Amino acid sequence: MAWVYLLIASVFEVVFALATDATHGFTELWPSLLTAAAASGGIFFLSLALKSLDVGVGYTVWTGIGSVGTVVFASLVFHETITPAKAIAFVLIIGGVLGLKLADKISATA
Structure with missing residues (x-):
């Protein structure tokens, strides 16, 4: 269940980052409230x-997924460019997250 919670x-981390930009x-009320709620969640x-x-595992995975998710959704929502260098970095982050899992x-089995 811990991985589902994570x-x-x-x-929530992705929503927090995207809402913070908005x-x-x-100075904008509703995005500010969404940011606070997402951070709390x-x-x-x-x-x-x-x-x-x-x-060490939980926090790193949380920030890794949040980072990749934020960049992916920022490209969709805010039309930010995903360069080949960013794509390589994503692969490395995802590899690290999978390695930690x-x-x-x-x-746990040892």
Whole structure:
């Protein structure tokens, strides 16, 4: 269940990042409220995940998924360009996230 909580926390992280851009320095009410709610939701679900995951694994996976998700959705919503260098970085981040998940699974069975 910890990994489900971590995925939910990651969705909140992406919403948080995208909404923060829309606040225009926290001068827009609704994006600012969405940003605060998404930050709270992300931290809440991360805390649930960390009940059974190592903080190093959980936090790193959370920020990794949040980072990749933010760049992907920013390209869709804000038409930001994904360059080949960014795509390579995504692959590396995703590889690291998968490696951490695998390492956590291996240590749980040991």
